[in-house]
Amino acid sequence: MKLLRYGPVGQEKPGILDQSGAIRDLSGVIADVDGSILGPDGLAKLAKLDLASLPLVSGNPRIGPCVGSVSKMICCGLNYSDHAAETGSPIPKEPILFAKAVSAICGPNDDVVIPRGSEKTDWEVELGIVIGTRASYVDEADALNYVAGYCVVNDVSERAYQIERGGQWTKGKSADTFGPIGPYVVTKDEITDVQNLEMFLDVCGTRRQTGNTGTMVFGVAHIVHYISQFMTLMPGDVIATGTPPGVGMGMKPPQFLKAGDSMRLGIAGLGEQNQKVVAWSR
Structure with missing residues (x-):
């Protein structure tokens, strides 16, 4: 479904x-x-x-975030070995975890707003795990039983806030509109092998990211198991599992998003997102 x-x-x-x-x-x-x-x-x-x-929905309505009332969004950093390499970071020995504020969550085709003062807003296509059953201290062998399905996530990031402002990564990940999820939750029965899904991201029509979930350092089952050792995962929680190479920060020279840019991204079987980048104004 x-x-x-x-x-x-x-x-x-x-x-x-x-x-x-x-x-x-x-x-x-x-x-x-x-x-x-x-x-x-x-x-x-x-x-x-x-x-x-069921009633047929007419027209072309806005598509909202694919999950409502998300209690928390947990993300894994540097979870693709080739992405770690492009950032000059070592491959993690354990999953690197950080939180993205749920106020960042938006629809898959909503505008992405560059935060006030930002000069290094970046893109990251990621596989999202949607939790279906309360998970606490689960074994890795049973971890997928706690998963409802999967979705596309754009883990939009402000690199200066993330890396150059001290503290944890959360401040560079949590601006409003920095968490597009969807267009839909695909239930896990429709995904034959979650560790073999092609993924991509284009900026202004140019391919920037190409990857496959098979190159994750830590797979989906391990991630769910691992996070559940530190916190209880609740139904409807979303986990972003890391990004393949091709982010703006890793380019030589680095390139970042600016107002007027567009992003198109997707994962095989999970649909696509399309976003326009706009300047902050209030």
Whole structure:
């Protein structure tokens, strides 16, 4: 299943894609696509629906973040060996974890706003894990049982704030609009091998990132297991699993986003995002 949320910001409704790729409204079945329905029982209920009987959503509505009411978004840094190399960093011996504020989360095609004073806003296509079942101290062998599905994440980053301003990475990762997720949550039964998914990101029509989840230093099962040793993962939580090479910071010379730029990114089977970059103004 491909579950999504559509409509104006703050007024998103739950939806599901039918076999033709059309959006069907789920408002009569569930209140939202969130942790309350992402567990095995909730997904089993949705899987039994006759999608043709659901109202067809007309027009071209805005697509919102694919999960609502996310309690936390945890990210893994330097989780692709070739990305670590382009940044001049050693390959981690354990997953590097940091938080992205949930206020950064936005829709997959919403504008990305360059923060006030930013000169080093960067792009990062990433595989997102969506948790379906409360996970605490889970074994790696059982970890995928706690996963509802997967989504595309753009882990937008301000490198000066992340690296040059002291402290942890969170301050460079958490500006408003720095967490586009979606367009949909693809349930894990539709993904044959999550560790063999092609991924890409273009800036202004030029390919910048090309990768495959098979080159992760730490795979999905290990990441879920590992994070659950330090905190309880709740249904609806999102984990961004790291990015392949090709980020602006790693280019020679470095290149960063500016107002008027565009980003297009995607992962095989999980859909695409398209964002316009705009300047901060308030």
